Amino acid sequence: MSERIAVFGTGYLGATHAAGMAELGHEVIGVDIDAAKIERLQRGDVPFYEPGLPELLRKHVDSGRLRFTTDAAEAAAFADVHFIGVGTPQVKGGYGADMRFVDAVIETLAPLLTRPAVILGKSTVPVGTAARLAARVRELAPVGDQAQLGWNPEFLREGFAVQDTLRPDRLVLGVDVDHPGRIEEVARRVYAQALERETPLVVTDLATAELVKVSANAFLATKISFINAVAEVCEATGADVRDLADAIGYDERIGRKFLGAGLGFGGGCLPKDIRAFMARAGELGVDQALTFLREVDNVNMRRREHVVQLATREVGGSLNGARIAVLGAAFKPDSDDVRDSPALDVAGKLHLSGAQVRVHDPEGMDNAARIWPTLDFAGSAEEAVEEADLVIIATEWRQFRDLDPEAVGRLVAHKRIIDGRNCLPAQSWIDAGWTYRGLGRHSA
Structure with a gap:
């Protein structure tokens, strides 16, 4: 059964969810206060990189099933189901989540609800937020208790967001136990497929x-930082972290996923979410329960400095004037997201230490340049490595994993490579005469 849906927020989460809901057969309107972004989306132009999303967006803008607006009143008059998909960034100067954008949606939308409606939050928020917002909706909405709020968290993986929207591995729905209303009934219709x-x-x-x-x-x-902590021990003992991860990954209680040692995690979710989780635990008086997350964060950040130190040793003890190619700027492949990116952080640290850094990323160059305009950006991997004293693989794009060590060796000044993602066939590079350094791996 088709529903009339409004999605508030048209960033990575909101735009993907809006297009996905249209693909599932619903009539959808996306809402944002950014008029320039709305204009682009209405033209079928996605303002960020996500595989498969541009085609899906254009398909349903052209079909008329999906449209965009800056007018919240238009959305309230159109839709019976409203999703909140705005950002909750880390608050400046602290660890907590900035709730201004979520609160603004409720303050704008609720007074416009003149007929029964269901609001489903998807944004990642501190525990206790949904109950507070549900009460606020009932207070502000002209229909009172007939405006109901539930929470339906998203589990999107950048690079796989369309798949995760259309074919999720699970759905979670939080319902106000004192005011359950029609929330579950409506959610089941929305996600019927x-x-x-x-x-x-x-x-x-x-x-x-x-x-x-x-x-x-x-x-x-925690799983990522665990294997990165073990990688430090592997480097100190001559063990190989990839073999170790393969061995423990066969244990079904552990599993192999997210046991890839390397530069660590970044992006707009994991770093800020674990910090907000710690901050909220402190507010609730149970901060000791999550003190281990502080070390998870510390291990993750330490990986970046470790690569800088390793690079310093590789070029002879001083970065000043060293020509270093950093392949990767996005925090992960198949994304242009450079928020809290380990790759870009390493490039910036090397630059500030006096190195001549040249960066290439297949999709993240423009976003990276806005953060680090003083870095040198190359149009291709080959251009980036030309005359380099050291090459660093910082994001595991397929283009970088598939590089030919013989061909790259003819371009560089010195055959030295740091595999910051442990994604290369190490022996092939060693056989081609390279000094190979993996993180927690056997090197040559």
């Missing part, structure tokens, strides 16, 4: 739904 494919649906209270997302991110971050 996924439920027909037997996608698990976990219906729970609001607080649990909020905690599911941050707990999942905290666990993944």
Whole structure:
């Protein structure tokens, strides 16, 4: 059954969700205060890189099933189901989440609800937020209790967001136990196609739904930092972290995913979400329960400095004047997201230490240049490595994994490479005469 849906926020989460809802057969309107962004989306132009999304967006803008507006009143008059998909960045000067944008949606939308409506939050928020917002909606909406709010956290992976929207591995729905209303009924209609494919649906209270997302991110971050801490021990003992990860990954209680040692995690979710989780635990008086996350964060940040130190040793003890090619700027492949990117952070640290740094990334160059305009950006990997004293693989794009060590060797000044993502076939590079350094791996 088709629903009339409004999605507030047209950034990475909102635009993807809006296009996905249209693909699932619903009539959708995307809402944002950024008029320039709305104009681009209405033309079918995605303002960020996400595989498969431009085609999906244009398909449904052209079909008329998806449109965009800056007018919240238009959206309120059109839709019966409203999704909140705005950002919750880390607050400046602290660890907590900045809730201004989520609060602004409620303050704008709720007074416009003159008929029964369901609001489903997707943004990642501190536990307790949904209950507060549900009460605020009932207070502000002209229809009172007939305006109901639930929480439906997102679990999108950048590079796979379209797939995760259309074919999620699970759905979580938080319902206000004192005011359940029609929330579950409406959510089941919205996600009917996924439920027909037997996608698990976990219906729970609001607080649990909020905690599911941050707990999942905290666990993944912990797993990454665990293997990176083990990589430090491997380097000290001559062990190989990839063989180690393969061996422990066969244990079904552990699994191999997210046991890839390297530069660590970044992006707009994991770093700020674990910090906001710690901050909220402190507000609730249970900060000791999450003190381990501080070390998870510390291990992650330490990986970046470790690569800078390793680069310093590789070029003879001083970075001053060293020509270094950094391949990668986005925090992960198949994305142009450079928020808290380990790759870009390493490039910047090398630059500030006196190195001549040249960066290439298949999609993240423009965003990287806005953050680090003083870096030198190359139009190709080949241009980046020309006459380099050292090459660093900082993002595991397929283009970099597939580089020919013989061909690259003819371009550089010195055959030295740091595999910051442990993604290269190490022996092939060693056989081609390169000094290869992996993180926590056997080197030559």
